[in-house]
Amino acid sequence: MTDATQAAGDVLLAIRALSKSFGGLKAVDAVSLDLRAGIITTLVGPNGAGKTTLFNMITGHIAPDAGDILWRGQSIAGEAPWRIARRGIARSFQDLRLFAHMTVEENVLTVMEPASWLWQPGGGAARRARRARTAAILQATGLADKAGVRAIDLAYAERKFLSLARIMASDARIWLLDEPASGLDRRSYDLFFGLLRREVANGVTVCIIEHNLDIVIGISDRIAFLDRGRLLADGNPRDVLADPHLAAIYFGERAA
Amino acid sequence: MFAYSLNLATLICINAVLAITLNFIIGYAGIFSVAHAIFFGVGAYTAANVALYVNGSMFVAVPIAMAAAAALSLALALPALRVRGEYFIAASLGLQVIGVTVFSEWKSATGGIGGLIGIPPANLFGRDIVDPVEFLVLAATCLALTVLVIGVLVRSSFGRNLKAIRDSESAALAAGKNVALIKTLSVVLSSSLAAVAGALYAFYLSFINVESFTLDTSVLLTAMVIIGGTGTRLGPLVGAALLMLLPGLLSYLWFLPPTEIGSIQQIIYGAAMVLLMIFRPGGIVGSRAGAR
Numbered sequence: 001m002t003d004a005t006q007a008a009g010d011v012l013l014a015i016r017a018l019s020k021s022f023g024g025l026k027a028v029d030a031v032s033l034d035l036r037a038g039i040i041t042t043l044v045g046p047n048g049a050g051k052t053t054l055f056n057m058i059t060g061h062i063a064p065d066a067g068d069i070l071w072r073g074q075s076i077a078g079e080a081p082w083r084i085a086r087r088g089i090a091r092s093f094q095d096l097r098l099f100a101h102m103t104v105e106e107n108v109l110t111v112m113e114p115a116s117w118l119w120q121p122g123g124g125a126a127r128r129a130r131r132a133r134t135a136a137i138l139q140a141t142g143l144a145d146k147a148g149v150r151a152i153d154l155a156y157a158e159r160k161f162l163s164l165a166r167i168m169a170s171d172a173r174i175w176l177l178d179e180p181a182s183g184l185d186r187r188s189y190d191l192f193f194g195l196l197r198r199e200v201a202n203g204v205t206v207c208i209i210e211h212n213l214d215i216v217i218g219i220s221d222r223i224a225f226l227d228r229g230r231l232l233a234d235g236n237p238r239d240v241l242a243d244p245h246l247a248a249i250y251f252g253e254r255a256a
Numbered sequence: 257m258f259a260y261s262l263n264l265a266t267l268i269c270i271n272a273v274l275a276i277t278l279n280f281i282i283g284y285a286g287i288f289s290v291a292h293a294i295f296f297g298v299g300a301y302t303a304a305n306v307a308l309y310v311n312g313s314m315f316v317a318v319p320i321a322m323a324a325a326a327a328l329s330l331a332l333a334l335p336a337l338r339v340r341g342e343y344f345i346a347a348s349l350g351l352q353v354i355g356v357t358v359f360s361e362w363k364s365a366t367g368g369i370g371g372l373i374g375i376p377p378a379n380l381f382g383r384d385i386v387d388p389v390e391f392l393v394l395a396a397t398c399l400a401l402t403v404l405v406i407g408v409l410v411r412s413s414f415g416r417n418l419k420a421i422r423d424s425e426s427a428a429l430a431a432g433k434n435v436a437l438i439k440t441l442s443v444v445l446s447s448s449l450a451a452v453a454g455a456l457y458a459f460y461l462s463f464i465n466v467e468s469f470t471l472d473t474s475v476l477l478t479a480m481v482i483i484g485g486t487g488t489r490l491g492p493l494v495g496a497a498l499l500m501l502l503p504g505l506l507s508y509l510w511f512l513p514p515t516e517i518g519s520i521q522q523i524i525y526g527a528a529m530v531l532l533m534i535f536r537p538g539g540i541v542g543s544r545a546g547a548r
Contacts, residue, residue, distance in 0.1 A: 059430055085432035097427035099420045101487075110416040116434040116441065118414050170431065 012037045012174055012205050013058065013089070018067035018077075020053055027053040029229035030067065035174065039221035040196070040206045042237075044213075046250060049226040051209045052094060055176050059091050060084040086114065090172030092163045094179050094209075098151040104162055105147040108134045111169040134169065140195060141165040157188045164195065174205040181215055193219055213250075217241065225250075262388045266460060268500045269395035273402045273453040275480040275492035277446045280406050282478070283487030284415060285442040286422030288341065290474045291332065291348035294355035295325040295447040297469030299454020301359070301366050304375045304464060312379040314455070321455045322448040329447035333440040352471050359466040371465025378459035385459070395456055402449055407489060409445070418442055479525050483532055485539025494541055499525070 013035040020028045028050040035041050043051045056062040058069055060081035069077040076084055099107045112130045113120050120126065138144045141161040146154060151162055160180065167175050180196075181189055196219070200206055210216050216223065216237065223240040225233040227249050233240045240246060274296055281287040302321040310316065336347035359366050366372065378385040378394065385391050409415050417438045420428040428435055458464050476499060484495025502524065506517050532539060 061426060061429070081426075081429035082432050082434050085430055091430050093427065093430075097424040099423040099427065101423055102416065102419050106416055106419070110413070110420045111431045113413040113416065114432055115413070116417065116437045118409070118412065118441075120413050166427075166431065 009039070010037045011035070012072060014070040014073075015054070015058070016068040016070065018054070018057060018069065019065050020050075020057060020062060021065055026229045028057065028064075031226070031229070031231045032067075033224050033231060033234060035205060035207050036222070037173075037205050038200065038203060040200060040208060040219055041222045041224060042216050042220040043207065043209045043224050043226060044211070044216055044240075044250070045226035045232075046252065048228070050229040051226055052178055053229075054226070055091060055178055055207075055209065058084075058176060059089060085170070085172075088171070088173035089176065090167045090170040090174070091176040092167055092178055092180055094182075096159055096163045098154075098159060098162055098166075100152040101150055103148050103150055104138065104143050104154070104165075105134055107151055107162055108137055108165050108169045111166050112171075137165050137168050141168070142191065157184055160184060160188070160192070164192065168199070172204075174207065175199075177206065177208045179209050179211065181210065181212065189215075213241065259388065262392055264500065264504065266388070266392045266395045268497050269392070269399040270453045270456050270460070271477070271480065271500055272399050272493050272496040273456075274450055274477050275484065275496040276399075276402050276406055277449040277453075278477050279481045279484075279486065279488075279492040280409070280449075281442050281446045282481055283491075284410055284422065285418040285439055286341065287337070287439060287443060288345050289348040289443070289446075290345060290471070290478060291352040291355065292446075292450055292477050293469045293471070293473035294352055295329060295450040296454045296457070296473065297355065297359055297464075297466075298325045298328055299451025300458040300464045300469070301372065301454075302451070303455030304372045304458040305365060307376050307379075307459070308372070308374070312376045312384075313382075314378050314380050314459075317459075318452055318455045321451040325451035325454070326444045326448040329443050330440070333443040337436055337439045337443070349471075352474055356466060356470055359469055367465065369466060371463060371467075372458075373463045375458050375462045375464070377462065378456075391460055395460070398452055398456055402452070403489075403493075405449070410489070414438070414441075476525075479529060481539075483528055483539060485541035488539065488541040491539050491541035495539070498540075 011034045015031060015033045017030045017032055018028055019026070019030050031050070031054060043054065045051055053062060057064045060079050060083070063078050067077070068075050071087055071089065076087065099110065102110070109130060112133065115121060135144070138147055141164055143158060143161055143165060146158060151159065154162060160183070164180065181192060184192060196206060208219070220237045222235065223237045224231060225240055225246050233243060233246055274292060278289070278292045281289055299321040302324040303317040306317040306320050332347060332351050336344045360369050378391070380394070385394055417433055420431065420433060421435050421438060425435055457468070480495035480499050481492050483498065484493065485491025503517065503521055506512060506521060507514070512520060536542065
């Protein structure tokens with residue numbers, strides 16, 4: 001694995017014929033998809049399309065039945081989730097999974113502390129740098145005055161921002177965000193995607209699961225449309241969403 | 257009366273060390289173990305054997321006792337922590353049951369049911385600690401050190417790792433935490449510190465047998481943690497003191513038949529746990545909302 005920065009548009013993460021079944025249900029069925037560096041790719045599709053399962057396989061939380069996942073050309077399928085995370089793949093969860101009984105500051109700080117042993121490398125200087133960076137991230141996400149509050153005591157929108165703050169702290173090259181904007185009001189939503197755009201401009205690659213088509217059009221550079229575990233379309237947002245067949249599936253007009 | 261109080265205070269210190277180290281894994285790592293008495297026992301038997309046959313110095317016996325408990329806990333943690341929480345409870349229960357059998361059958365090391373007698377007193381810098389007041393100071397010092405060590409750990413990055421895993425294991429994994437290693441390390445730390453309590457206990461009584469290390473002890477320690485307040489700094493101390501004082505306090509209640517005190521105690525523990533779970537799920541020290 002080299003650390004050379006890849007040009008925007010290069011394939012950072014390649015999914016190759018990935019499949020996963022739960023019992024008789026094919027949750028993800030031979031999906032191949034490239035996530036390209038420096039852009040926002042959005043996964044759309046009705047509930048049960050396999051979007052979250054795809055995320056879970058990329059991050060190692062679920063082992064695929066078949067197929068491969070290539071991170072910068074190297075296979076990572078079936079690796080332990082924490083190893084995959086350390087390669088630079090961060091994710092959020094639809095149900096957030098914040099560290100509920102830890103403070104906002106601790107939630108962010110702990111992501112920057114990779115060592116499993118009793119101390120972190122780098123000593124006092126590194127510790128001060130982590131504190132400073134935590135403060136900066138909390139400032140950027142509007143959580144600065146909540147630093148000492150436990151995650152469980154935050155309001156809904158604040159929890160969403162804490163989930164993003166945790167990912168910002170991870171230094172990951174690619175962010176997999178599972179419905180990050182659901183339930184946000186207009187103002188929070190603008191702040192949220194303003195932040196995201198800035199991070200993408202700084203070289204982060206993003207893959208989002210999103211249901212709201214207005215949001216999808218507004219933020220996506222590329223769309224992948226999934227239904228019943230299969231990838232039906234992959235391309236420019238307007239082209240994909242203009243397809244009447246896909247629209248029919250999305251809005252549930254399919255003769256089931 | 258003075259001797260009685262001294263004895264009680266010393267036993268509270270020893271049990272508080274156990275409760276605090278158990279709280280470290282239950283309250284901060286979210287690992288529920290019912291085998292803590294086994295690590296207490298391994299510490300006691302190891303220290304006793306070292307003192308009897310090798311060297312009576314605390315600085316020899318205690319580290320060896322800690323190492324023995326750490327090694328045993330590794331044997332439990334490595335396979336058991338790779339699976340989900342419920343399995344660890346089952347595995348620790350298995351260890352507890354097997355441990356008691358070994359303690360009562362391995363006659364050459366544990367003296368069997370009869371136990372080990374004539375354990376020499378604790379020796380510090382060439383001086384025997386026989387005076388009960390001095391021993392209380394020793395036990396209180398060990399307790400203070402345990403409080404300090406656990407306190408520092410909990411506030412460190414390691415403590416944050418533990419709490420993150422407790423609150424959401426999958427999110428901790430997604431943040432790059434080596435969950436299995438962190439959990440294993442916490443169990444090893446907790447068990448080796450429990451062995452310090454075991455060594456103190458053996459030196460203090462100069463006699464130990466399997467009775468002190470049964471499932472009842474493990475359950476009592478768990479009760480101390482829960483009643484005091486899981487995941488709080490002072491909770492296990494309060495819980496240990498309270499449950500150690502309870503039998504004595506009950507004997508002051510003249511209307512209770514002395515022969516039934518034991519079973520009345522059990523009823524009170526059970527009732528206290530149920531009432532706490534309803535009204536104060538965070539324990540006596542914990543916040544009302546069940547803060548950790």
